[in-house]
Amino acid sequence: MTERTFSIIKPDATRRNLTGKVNAVIEDAGLRIVAQRRIRMSDTQAKKFYEVHAARPFYGELVEFMTSAPVVVQVLEGDNAVARYREVMGATNPADAAAGTIRKLYAESVGENSVHGSDSAENAALEIAQFFTEADIVG
Ligand code: GDP
Numbered sequence: 001m002t003e004r005t006f007s008i009i010k011p012d013a014t015r016r017n018l019t020g021k022v023n024a025v026i027e028d029a030g031l032r033i034v035a036q037r038r039i040r041m042s043d044t045q046a047k048k049f050y051e052v053h054a055a056r057p058f059y060g061e062l063v064e065f066m067t068s069a070p071v072v073v074q075v076l077e078g079d080n081a082v083a084r085y086r087e088v089m090g091a092t093n094p095a096d097a098a099a100g101t102i103r104k105l106y107a108e109s110v111g112e113n114s115v116h117g118s119d120s121a122e123n124a125a126l127e128i129a130q131f132f133t134e135a136d137i138v139g
Contacts, residue, residue, distance in 0.1 A: 004034070004137075005081040005118045006127035011069035012112035014038070019072055022115060025102050026076060029088040035075035035137040041067050049130060058111060065111060073131045077139055082124055085117040 009022050023033060041049075046066040053059050076085055090101025094113060097104035107113040118124035128137075 002077065002079060003081045003121055003124070004128060005031075005076050005085045005121075005124045006116075006131075007074040007076050007085060007118075008116035009072035009074070010112070010114055010116060011065060011067075011071060012108050013106060013114040014071060015069045016106075018106055018114070022102055022106065025088060025105070026074075026085070029084060031076040031078040031081060031085060031088070032139070033074055034077045034139045035132050036072060037074075037131070037136075038070050038072050039131075040070050043067055045130070049127070061111060075128055075132060075137050082118055082121050086119070089115050089117050 007026070009019055013019065013022055019038075026033060043063065046063045047054075050059065050062055050066070053062065056062075078084060088102060090097030090103035090107075092103075092113060093110040094103045094107035095110075097107070102115050103113050107115075118127050
């Protein structure tokens with residue numbers, strides 16, 4: 001089933017000039033980048049995006065990190081894109097990530113872990129709508 005997921009290339013990766021390398025892993029996995037924009041995330045945007053983690057001890061650190069340098073927000077499309085991208089990203093903590101995954105290849109720590117990917121189709125739709133309109137997405 002063709003579906004869409006939402007991706008962010010995080011500040012640790014843009015800072016090290018890894019956008020192209022991350023995109024190569026995404027494309028090699030059979031996912032299509034159908035929308036993409038480099039932005040500086042505002043404090044308000046980051047707080048809203050990670051609202052579900054507001055009670056976690058690392059929330060402040062996470063918001064600070066996400067606003068510390070540019071990010072690349074993306075819409076990915078493909079067969080089972082949500083699950084497929086989670087697989088390609090690897091585990092949250094790079095120490096636990098499988099070989100060949102983006103986080104194993106590039107992440108620096110559990111917090112600065114190079115990429116975000118939606119955890120469900122429902123959240124993907126909400127996250128895409130926070131950063132893109134339908135007109136931005138060209139499949
Ligand atoms: P994900 O779905 O694999 O991104 O993981 P989670 O939904 O559990 O966490 C969201 C994001 O919060 C992660 O990708 C990390 O950037 C950050 N995060 C998670 N756990 C920690 C932690 O223990 N410390 C810090 N600083 N950040 C964390």
